[in-house]
Amino acid sequence: MTYQVRFTRAAAADLERLYDFIPERDDMDFRLAERALQSIRDGIATLRSSPFTCRKAQRDVPFRRELLIPIGRSGYVALFEIEDSQIVTVLAVRHQLEDDYH
Template sequence: MNYQVRFTQEAERDLLRLYDFILERDEGNEVIADRALDAVRHGIAHLSLAPFNCRKAYPGKNPYLRELIVPFGSSGYVALFEIEPHGIVTVLALRHQREDDLF
């Protein structure tokens, strides 16, 4: 079964925030920022095929609320998502692994 992946407005804002952060940190290096965004896109694409392979975000609570780890460089990104009925996966939020847990 293929799942349709969609983003909340908050998750879309998170993508822009993470991209801007890389540009600021790496003195406007768009190559690195683009590579990071490509890594996130590649990871998110995995959700359309096998979202249940990702770890549960809050074990023992909602089994459909999960986290995807997207490696990039020496750390990476975390996507919080929910598997919904009718083959839909909704990405709720994105953060860098070194950010405080805001989920």
């Protein structure tokens, strides 16, 4: 089974914010920003085939889950919801060191 992965506007804005933040923090290193964005894309691509392998974000909400995306010593977390048997919606993406996004 293959799921369609879509992004909320907030999640798309998160990707832009994360991409813009890296060069500001790391001395205008756009290559690092590109690698980080590619890691996020690669991680999210796994949701097309296996979203249920990710951990539950809340114990009582079985279809809201979190995908851990490692990169370097930390990584990113994508919050998503399995809408039905065909659609997964990414709700938010954050760096693991950011404040909680729930």
